[in-house]
Amino acid sequence: MDTDALRRDLVVPGGLWTSLDVVTETGSTNTDLAARARNGAPEGAVLVAESQNAGRGRLERRWSAPPRSGLFLSVLLRPADVPIERYGWLPIxxxxxxxxxxxxxxELETGLKWPNxxxxxxxxxxxxIGGILTELGGGAVVAGLGINVTLRADELPVPTAGSLALAGxxxxxxxxLLRGLLREFAELYGEWRAAAGDPHASGLLPAxxxxxxxxxxxxxxxxxGDxxxxxxxxAVDTDGRLVVRTADGSRHPVAAGDVVHVRPERPDPA
Known part of the structure; x- marks a missing residue:
């Protein structure tokens, strides 16, 4: 990646992004950026890795991919004007x-399996093709993102994974992709902060x-607990929880859990 070009395009006066670094390899961009946050790094720091050897996903899962085959990055956020109880909307x-x-x-239709x-x-x-992990500490939020871009079928970590290249x-x-992502995030984040993190007023929940x-x-x-x-x-409620309606008609908000999309059973042929 051309770090200088990315900085010229993204680290601009009055913008969200205050620094952007690209490293050849690291264990985890989240871990590295969290250390910078503890040392007082300002909001808007971006750390990109060409390769991660200890990337982490939700539920303590490992995230790995060949070097330069995807986007592996973390961003540092300090949304001091948003109530902390609404920080849960940041990964969304x-x-x-x-x-x-x-x-x-x-030009590929891209969706989000709950939560992200x-x-x-x-x-x-x-x-x-990608996952997100946000971590809170010391008044800062570090949000990490990994996206499989050019992985071949034999390079996928699990059979249920995919990549942008495999999808055509x-x-x-x-x-x-990185330039577009950081610009899109900055716009949505600004709207969310302006609404004090309200998912309705900011338009985040309907989006x-x-x-x-x-x-x-x-x-x-x-x-x-098994x-x-x-x-x-x-539904998804105002706290970002998934609402599941069971067979008896009752509704259960789920704040954390591993969701499996169940295929409807096909009727036996006559």
């Missing part, structure tokens, strides 16, 4: 920005529900 905001950018740049797994269709099947993306240039591939589908939610919830995903 990152997801909306990423899905919007990928759709626009690559990026999904596209590869060979007629939903595949995960019109554009797979990582620098173009998310429009892209959420989980809504309206039968789901199985694997909850903490519990399971079966039902239909019917």
């Amino acid at each position: 905001l990152v997801g909306v920005a990423a899905a919007t950018t990928v759709s626009r740049v690559t 797994d990026l999904q596209i269709t590869v060979g007629g099947e939903e595949r995960k 993306a019109a554009v797979t240039d990582r620098q173009t 998310y529900t429009a892209r959420c591939t989980t809504l309206g589908r039968p789901v199985r939610v694997q909850l903490p 519990r399971e919830l079966l039902g239909e995903a019917v």
Whole structure:
């Protein structure tokens, strides 16, 4: 990546982004940027890695990919004018920005599996191409994002993963994607902060529900404590929780859990 060109385009007076660094390799951009946050780094720092060897995803999952095959980055945020109870919307905001950018740049329909797994269709099947992890500490939020861009089928970490290249993306240039993503995020983040984090007033909740591939589908939610919830995903509430309606008609808000989209059973042929 051309770091100087990215800085000229993105680190501008009055803009959100205050610094942008690209490293050849690191363990985790989130870990590195969190250390900078503890040392007083200002809001708007961006750290991009060509390769991560200890990337982390939601639920303590590992995230790995060959060097220069994807976007691996973290951003440092300090939304002091937003109540801390609304910080939970930040990973969703990152997801909306990423899905919007990928759709626009690559011409691929991109959705969000609750809460913020990026999904596209590869060979007629939903595949995960990216994930988001946000971490809070010391008054700062570090939001990390990984997107599979040019991975081949034999390089995918799991069979259910995919990449933009495998889906036939019109554009797979990582620098173009990064530039678009950071600009889209800055715009959405500014609107969210101006609304004090209100998901309705900022337009974030309707933007998310429009892209959420989980809504309206039968789901199985694997909850903490080896519990399971079966039902239909019917809404996302004002706290960002997934609302699941079970067979008895009761509604259950889910704040954390692993969601599986359940395929409707096909009737046996006559």
